[in-house]
Amino acid sequence: MFIKPDNNPDLQKALTLAHRPSRPGALGASFTFGWRALLKIKYVPEQLFDVTAFPIMFLLMFTYLFGGAISGSTGEYLDFVLPGILVMSVSMITMYTGLDLNKDIQKGIFDRFRTLPFWRPAALVGALLVDAVRYLIASVIMIGLGYLLGFRPENGIGGLALGVLLLLFFSFSLSWIWTFLSLVVRTEKALMGISMMVLFPLTFLSSVFVDTSTMPNWLQKFVDVNPITLVVNAVRGFVHGGVTGGQLSTVLIVSAALIVVFAPLTMYFYNNKK
Template sequence: MSMSTITPVSQRNLKRHTSFGQSLRNSFTMAYRGLLKIRRTPEQLFDVTFQPIIFTLMFTYIFGGAISGSVQSYLPVIIPGILVQTVITTSVVTGVQLREDMDKGVFDRFKSLPIARIAPLAGALLADTIRYTIATVLTFAMGYVMGYRPAGHLDHVAIAGILVIVCSWAMSWIFAFFGVIARTASSVQGISMIILFPLTFLSNAFVPAQTMPKWLQWFVHINPISHLVTAVRNLANSGTIGSDFAISLMGAAVVVAIFAPLTVRAYMRRT
């Protein structure tokens, strides 16, 4: 029997019986690959570097006086809202880049390597947490420059940032699923925006819910983005952890429980 017939079979068996530890190491290696891509093409970070700055300036100075009477009094309202809106929107990139890599045949090349099949997908999701962290830090930093002084102090601000990163990572599983099943990267982005625009703008992120029509308030109150924004505001502005914090974490767990298996199953079929 020739080596050409042995090698593919042995490679498939190696992938199929890869241990959890090996899969984890492979995933971190793929995550490092994602970070190298960012270092070589830093323009990939434009959305997480410029968006927090532009959105914070724009929304604060346009709506601050009309909604809260002044910019300073609006900052405790808008900074948590901008943070959630920016980081959640950033999670769309996971699905878009995943689809682009699949279209370019990158994942086909990975199949020839003796690594866990799940590693490229898991690595992409891990690497994008760096993007969420950058967006979180920049949003709070921009708010501080503009005069925002969270009463919750650094420890509760850090918890708020971690909460947003965890929830965004959970949301990235949804967009990763679209990245696997969609035909093009542009369709992934289009579908994702259709989902995110109602969730982010029909929430309490920018204006209080009570200023909206009664028929719209019911959606704002059940919107998971509203719960996340309220949890961040409670942590950053008053240093308290309430029911919205628990609801946000439970929502993130439910999203992962549903979409992680769906994404992995679809990914395994496609690769």
Template sequence: MSEQTGTGRTTRTETAPTGANTGTPAQQALLAVLVSGERPPAPNALSTSITFGHRALLKIRHVPEQLFDVTLFPIIMTLLFTFIFGGALAGSVEDYIQFFMPGVIVQSVVMITMYTGTTIRNDIEKGVFDRFRSLPIWRPSALVGMLLGDTVRFLIASAVMVGVGLLLGWRPQGGPVGVMLGILVVLLFSFSIGWIWTFIALLMRSSGAVMGVSMMVLMPLTFASNIFVSPTTLPGWLEAFVGVNPLSHVVTSARELMGGAELGSSFLIVLLWSAGFVLVFGPLTMWRYRDAR
């Protein structure tokens, strides 16, 4: 084996046959690290969550392909829908994109949140969660950290889309601050619905099933919303659904903030929905997490 050049390894191979007595250099080195394994003060919940968030970002560095879904996918969504619907719905691409851009940001980011569930499913199957769950730390921190790491990915997706929007002629009246605040609302909501996917991931036994259920929930939510068209054009029953759809309120809030308009009641409704998702699906997730396998 080519990796056998370290000093520790050299002594080991020379002096540690089967049944070696304690006291060979290799074993002394092991004993030394055992003795020095003093326990530092226990870390707090925030610190362990951030450590897990850091892990998610390290993974991006080693597996950069993971960034496709937060770069190419949003770009395709933006271009596709702007050019398909732009002319028909608003007369021109430039006119439509003023209306459409905040909505498509919401849609793309919310769609990407699905990957949280499949990532957790894969982690559980590979066994690394056994290690995390056997550590003496605040138990939700592995999941919170993963969602925090994903929030960074959502931020990347949002930034990419803002860039594409600007190139296509989007001119948000709220200015940079309004756009950033709008994105913050989207990130908050995305973090919260992430808990639905973590719960589903712990409920289902395969990442394919997790994906399927997530799609089933998200497709109606994203299309039966005010993302593409104004709900006043819809039949009454559908308009009513769009009115209670939390995504519509996220879109409205984002439009208000990015468009420089006054923030209406939608923002409050978004906060309530977000809190509700965390309060309901957070404990459900942790309940399943006790026996995760």
């Protein structure tokens, strides 16, 4: 039954409010979208499989399969390889923000969000912030397992924490690449294929598993300028001591450059996608 506003004082009052709710700020909108991403994890906890089983599998496999052959001791190799696998594992899961955004585009939610009056980048920033939580979870699991296996950072907990913070910043910047590509490619399968095609060579052709000095000269030249190698060397330096200002500044510059290039590109395509 239709109720006329004149016959319903409460309804009439609601329809004639002089003040509309204030527009949400950039921070509030970003946290709202971050909460949305957390709710996805709550209702589909299988999403955390990649930050739990994946790091554990790689650490155990490479430590006990190759540790004795490469270093002669699984204990020594564990201290060397854990920072590298930590960087590799976190870097591999940076694609998931792009995958989630691509799903929103296919389902039409993307178009609905663009009609709402909030700070446009909030939908992306909120999701990226929650991904930083995923990266932190993966790091904690990896380090916890490492301690159970006998890993000990020579530079103490402080150096280990600084190494993780540097990795989180690099991963945040790397996520912008996949967020940008999610607006360009048509399907999430295509995006996953592109990300794997880029990440697998970068992570395996790096200093994650072995010292680059053992490689042929022609390969070493490429590996030494690989961004993953730069991050691994800096994190390893924080963990075991010996990190240099050059290593740290190089990683920060590379990370900042990724954000400067891909964040504006992402927002341009986000605002103009049809």
